Amino acid sequence: MNTDNLSFPQFPSRESLTIEFKSDPKSGLPxxxxxxxxxxxxxxxxxxxxxGINDDGIVSGVRTPRWRDPDLAAAYIASHTIPPVAVVAELVEAGEGLDVLVIEVSKATGIVATNDGKVLKRRLKIDKTPETSPLFPQEFISRLSEIGRCDYSSMILPNTSYADLDNDERRRLRSFIRDNRGDSTLLELENEDLDKALGFVNETPHGLLPTVAGLLLIGKKASIRRFVPGAGAVFQHLSGTEVLANEEIELPLLRSFDALLDRFRARNTEVEITQDLVRIAIPTFSERAFREALVNAFCHRDYTILNRVSVRFTDDGLEINSPGGFVSGVDLNNLLTVEPHPRNALLADIFKRLGLAERTGRGIDLIFEGSLVYGRPSPDYSESTEENVRVFFPKCEADVNFFRLILEYQKRNGKPISIQSLMVLTAVLFSKRITFEGIVAATKLPANRLKRHVETLVEDGLLECKGSGSERDFILSPKFYKAQNREIEMVRQSGIGSVRNDELVMQLAREKGCITRADVMQILSLEAQPAYRLLRKLTDQGRLIREGDRRTSTYRASS
Structure with a gap:
């Protein structure tokens, strides 16, 4: 049988990080x-x-007897892996007399190898195609940290000593705790007790020795460079192809953090608005969001990788890069819902006690809020890979009227708006009119959780619901459009596919107070004569009242 062009819809069409095809030739699959x-x-x-599927996705069928028996295949795999890998195997009929063995492999909770000692890992190459390549010994700690089986920041590195910690940095740490309203009880401790309380050192038979976290936070510069060469940061400022700044910052973490924050503040411009007689600054980038993103970069990065955290200003926006991919269980679709679990647990705990990190572990919410509250697009993590987490804050104008809407809502309710509600509102803002399913797709949040937030926003008057049942659409409050003199756009969004032309005109008249023929031409995309006839019909019916002479006629609702 010629199988060159056989493909079947029940199987994937291409390989990926989690999908692999193996053909079983006549000579047998090794x-x-x-x-x-x-x-x-x-x-x-x-x-x-x-x-039984070729690399190009064409089904060729499984031939080798061992791989045609699912139980035998699963047993063979378990007996030839250390520790044994338990798989689920099933022989699936593909049609045309062909079968495919489908082997489901779970993510290991440790590091596994073949019984002859090969340790391999599935990876994506630069061109995004997958390959299976060696997992080298120097990557073991990184892998175990990624899956939560090892905390590199709590480890003691060979040849370190208590003398590698810097007393000047320790004094600076105490000042940092006071300035950032950290755990004040730490300030009462002597140096050695402070180091123990924060996990900077561990007791060993050789005395107190510094952990990686201790070196990172209060280590001497020479010691950090020697033992944790990937620590520190890089700051860049680019304008087009011109490099305005390119600095390597080789300092303990808190000093690196302050240095980057200073450079951020020097370049972050603001505009002011007045709200309820109070002047409020709207920054190009939210400082609180930047701080949280920078904390995440330092806290969750992989310190076994020699690359450094980088902060880059460009004409398009602000970018923060952190070595090491997302930790196990975190991906682009669950950033805002997954339970936080840091790669470096000790370092994360220290940051919280110092007053640097968000204490609930939900700093990601603040990162998103810092953009969304101003009506800007969400921070973009889409360029992250298994080797690097990259967050990009687009540089764009704030939607001042949207921001005012949020401020009024928060003042009325006496509390900040939730990140979920904020994501719903910005999804509607950017789409103008959107279904509930569209909101779910745009926010990537669970539908059952979103439903309550959408209903509350409708009840509170920030959203308007159009239609009923499965046909419901949502638009922003009329208050938002009126603040910008955009009643025509609001009425158009309200009436799409649901209200006849005369009702749209009446709704516009009620919203604006008075309308002109040009308004009707714009909202209904009509020529002058059809617009005039519609206005005359509504006037003859007594629904509109005409005012002014022929050239400057305006129309208002009669009641």
Whole structure:
């Protein structure tokens, strides 16, 4: 049988990080190829191996007897991996007399190897195509940290000593705690007790020795450079192709943080508005969001990688890069919903006690809020990879009237708006008119959680609901459009597909107070004569009252 063009919709069409195809030629599929592929998937994100599908997605069928028996295949894999990898295997009929062995591989909770000692990992190459390649010994700590089995920041590195900690940095740390309203009880401790309380040192048979966290926060510069060479940061400011600043900052973490914050403040411009007789500054970038994103970069980065945290200003926006991908269980779709679990647990705890990090671990909410509250797009994490987390804050004008709407709402309710409600409102803002399903897709939040927030926003008058049942759409409050003299746009959004032309005109008249023929031409996309006839009909019906002479006629609702 010629299988060159056979493909089946029940199988994926291409390979990915979690999907691998293996053909089973007449000469047989080598056992070690299957075992090594399973190990690679287990040491990455898990996934599915399809035996009997070519690399191009064409089904060619499984032939080898061992791989045609799911129980035998699962047993063979378990006996040839250390520790044994338990897979779920199933022989699936593909049609045309062909079968495919589908092997489901779970993500390992440790590091697994083949029984002959090969440790491999599934990765994406630069061109985004997958490959199974060696997981080298120097990557083991990184992998274990990623899946929460090892806290590198709490480890003691060889050849370090208590003398590697700097007393001047310790004094600076105490000042930082006072300035940032950190844990004040720490200020009452002597130096050695302070180091123990924060986990800067551990007791060993050789005396007190510094942890990685201790070196990072109060280590001497020479010691940091020697033992944690990837620490520190890079700051860049680019304008087009011109490099305005390019600095390497080789300092302990708190000093690096302050240095980057100073450079951010020097470049972050503001405009002022007046709200209820109070002057309020609207920054180009939210400082609180920047602080939280920078804390995340330092706290959750992989310190076994030699690259540094980088902050880059460009004409398009602000970018923060952090070495190491997302920790296990975190991806682009669940950033705002997944339970926080840091890569460096000790370092994260220290940041909270110093008053640097958000104490609930939900700093990601503040990062998003800092953009959304001003009616700007969400921070963009889409360019993150398994080697790097990148967050980009687009540089764009604030929507002042949206910001005012939020301020009024918060004042009326006496509390800040929730991040979920804020995401709903900005989804409606950017779409102008959107269904509930559209809101779910735009926010990537669970529908059952969003439903309550949408209903509350409608009840509170920030959203208007149009239609009923499954046909419901949502638009922003008329108050938002009126503040910008955009009643025509508001009425158009209200009436799409649901209100006849005469009702749209009446609604516009009620919203604006009085309307002209030009208004009707704009809202209904009509020529002059049809617009005039519609206005005359509504006037003859007594629904509109005409005022002024022919050239300057205006129309208002009769009641």
């Amino acid at each position: 056992d070690k190829v299957v075992v090594e592929t399973v190990v690679g998937l287990a040491n990455a994100e898990g996934g599915t191996l399809y035996v």
